Amino acid sequence: MSRWVLIAPILVVGALIAVFAVGLRLDPSRVPSPLIDQPAPAFELPSLRAPGELLSERQFEGQVSIVNVWASWCVPCRLEHPLWMDWAETSDVPLYGLNYKDAPGDALAWLARHGDPYQAIASDRAGDVGIDWGVYGVPETFVIDATGRIRYKHIGPLDPTSMEETFRPIVQRLLQEPTA
Amino acid sequence: MKLRAVLAGVAFAFYGLAFAAPENLSPEQTERYHSLLEELRCLVCQNQNIAESNASLAQDLKRQVADMLVAGRSDDEIKSYLQARYGDFVLYRPPFKPTTWLLWLTPFVVLIATLLIAVWMLRKRRPEPTSPDSVDREALQRLLDKE
Numbered sequence: 001m002s003r004w005v006l007i008a009p010i011l012v013v014g015a016l017i018a019v020f021a022v023g024l025r026l027d028p029s030r031v032p033s034p035l036i037d038q039p040a041p042a043f044e045l046p047s048l049r050a051p052g053e054l055l056s057e058r059q060f061e062g063q064v065s066i067v068n069v070w071a072s073w074c075v076p077c078r079l080e081h082p083l084w085m086d087w088a089e090t091s092d093v094p095l096y097g098l099n100y101k102d103a104p105g106d107a108l109a110w111l112a113r114h115g116d117p118y119q120a121i122a123s124d125r126a127g128d129v130g131i132d133w134g135v136y137g138v139p140e141t142f143v144i145d146a147t148g149r150i151r152y153k154h155i156g157p158l159d160p161t162s163m164e165e166t167f168r169p170i171v172q173r174l175l176q177e178p179t180a
Numbered sequence: 181m182k183l184r185a186v187l188a189g190v191a192f193a194f195y196g197l198a199f200a201a202p203e204n205l206s207p208e209q210t211e212r213y214h215s216l217l218e219e220l221r222c223l224v225c226q227n228q229n230i231a232e233s234n235a236s237l238a239q240d241l242k243r244q245v246a247d248m249l250v251a252g253r254s255d256d257e258i259k260s261y262l263q264a265r266y267g268d269f270v271l272y273r274p275p276f277k278p279t280t281w282l283l284w285l286t287p288f289v290v291l292i293a294t295l296l297i298a299v300w301m302l303r304k305r306r307p308e309p310t311s312p313d314s315v316d317r318e319a320l321q322r323l324l325d326k327e
Contacts (some may be wrong), residue, residue, distance in 0.1 A: 028226060029226070031223060031266065031267060031269045032267060033266075033267065034263070034264060034265070034266070034267040034268075035265070101236065127236075127237070127240050128240075130240075131237075131240060131241065131244060131265060133265070134265040134266050134267075135237075136223035136224055136237050136266065137223070
């Protein structure tokens, strides 16, 4: 009995330390997306550069592609922007933009100032397509495989570390996959 | 003093605005609108529900909920629409399934464990009942004689 009285608090504190050691490292703002491994949600949106043209999810078929959700009002988007400029220069994997809840004029001015790494940009002024894609914090970046399924989602700005250690390896792995 | 009253009035007006339902909803739909919004978590400010949040995404989701109510969708349909996009996290009462077992069951496990430990400790603490009848008087006498 007396031995247990001594040991029990140590066990309880130890268990709490273990729980907090794991729990405090998790980022509650990163909510796992239920869309992983699901086909990219359908959409039809005007192109930002050529408003007469319509863009849709069919754009992504047949190749691994990246969809970056951004806006000119989004400050962290500027942080990761150099990484996308670099991506456009060095990678064959196409990068698409989803311009989220933004005025086209502002978006184009932002691109003129910071550079335009996108193959094509869809303009989601109302944010409805953003909701279909489960977007809640810009920037968000989706990796879509050659069959048109979302395979990975990065929430928040990428930094050089997360780009090299997580994002790029995932894209490389998807490139190795046989296209079914 | 006057300024304070004005500020209170302004705050109250905004409060009303934040909770007002769109006008094209019927009274029954308005009631469902409010109860749905209370049950949905805002993903931007995670400790607020969508009803309380003024985040731009929360405004958009309110509009979508209202549109779906007008379109005659059921509460379950609206919840599963959002769940399909934002996951169980969007529901303040997530469904009971393997990934949420820990969430739902931990409080009960802790409660039961605490009760068991309490019972066990209280039992240990109580002294063993001694009944004078069981004392072997002869043995006692023998012990005393030895002294």
